[in-house]
Amino acid sequence: MASISKRGDYQYQATVRRKGFSKQCKTFETERDAKNWAKVIESEMIRGVFVDRSELERTTLGELLERYEHEVTVDKIGARQERSRIKQWKAHPLALRPLASLKAVDFSKYRSAREKEVGANTVRLELALISAMFNHAKKDWSMPVENLIKDIRAPKVPAGRERRLVGDEEKRLLEAASAARSNPHQLKTAILLAIETGLREGRLAGLQWEQIDLREGVVWVMTKDEEHKQRSVPVPLTEKAVELLRALPRDISGYVFGRAFPTAQALGNAFRRARDRAGLTNLTFHDLRHEAASRMAPRMNMPTLAKVMTWKTLQMAMRYYNPTAGELVAAVRATA
Structure with a gap:
């Protein structure tokens, strides 16, 4: 049954008690609003469609992000990158809002504003984090939260990149890396290993x-299978890659690059400085992965290339394999 009690000026507390349900309380400015709310709650309980949203009313988006970071993110392969996205979200005003007050339009506005500050793919990843968190909260924590991200337009991410090293760009990049003021040998080696193996900057920086x-002749890295379970897979090393690794000094830390690049960001920053000194434009460290895949592709079939690059699908091969016109001509003539 429902009861309404006056708690002060413009404060009417509605309380609904019914067997089989937890007590529901909410305060309103008018007695009419309190009664109407109580009627709705009682009706939902009678019809068996009532959902207790009290947990959503007392939990903020920031608090849910905090729990997700400590219980879920910590076990992910890309934990460092996801923590950075969580930090971005926690600094936003939406993090202070109770989950029950959030609507799809709030995230739509976030998307539109954020697209003016960073790239579309960054926005996509930030929204994907919230989407995954909502799904996890509903399935694993039994929270009555809906995935509001699925109701908004996704950021328009540009088509896959096809940037590769052309002409003397590789030579200029390596010369610039060798001229770095700090850790020139490690930086040059990291760039060459990326071209030889296709390893991402995060995996290289954290390589032990x-x-x-x-x-x-292999490097063992962690990846996820189709069921999202982590497993260790081998990445083969070319003879040149083995020589590069043998030439590196062993650091007491156990990391391949020692204290030179403690994070992917540190390696990325060093790479960008070398790139700028070399006068190269629109080149990212990740483009070296495209370069590696495109160089390997003519020498092996696509299923093998997918295994080498740790791709889950053959479609990824088409995204990363970016042959030049000359390479396509050579491939055709090799079959003649």
């Missing part, structure tokens, strides 16, 4: 010697 088997 215990992951490397120089005798077998």
Whole structure:
């Protein structure tokens, strides 16, 4: 049954008690609003469609992000990158809002404003984080929260990049890396390893010697399978890659690049400084992964290339394999 009690000027508390349900309370400015709310809640309980939203009313978006970071993000391969996105969200005014007050339009406005500040893919990843968090909260934590992200327009992400090293760009980039004021040998080696193996900057920066088997010629990295479970997979090393690794000094930290690049950001910053000194434009560290895939592709079939690059689908091969016109001509003539 429902009861209405006056708690002060413009404060009417409605309380609904019904067997089989937890007590529901809410305060309104008018007695009419309190009664109307109580009628709705009682009706939903009678019809068996009532959903207790009290947890959503007392939990903010920031608090849910905090829990997700500590219980879910911590076990992810890309935990460092996701923590950075969580930090961005927690600094936004939406983080102070109770979950029950959030609407799809709030995230739509966030998307539109954020697109003016950063790239579309960055916005896509930030929204994907919230979407994954809402889904996890509903399925694993039994919170009556809906995925509001699925109701808004996704950011328009540009088509896949096809930037590769052309002409003497590789030579100029390596010369600029060798001229770096700090850790020139490590930077040049990291760039060459990226071209030889296709390893991303995050994996290179966090690479430890215990992951490397120089005798077998492989690097063991963690990835996720189709069921999103982590597993260790081998990334083969070319003979040149083995030589590059053997030439690196062993640091007591156990990391391949020691203290030179403690994070992916540190390696990325060093790369960008070298790139700018070399006078190269529109080149990212990740483009070296495209370069590696495109160089390997003519020498192996696509399923093998997918295994080498740790792709889950063959469609990824088409995204990363960006042959030049000359390479396509050479491939056709090699079959003649």
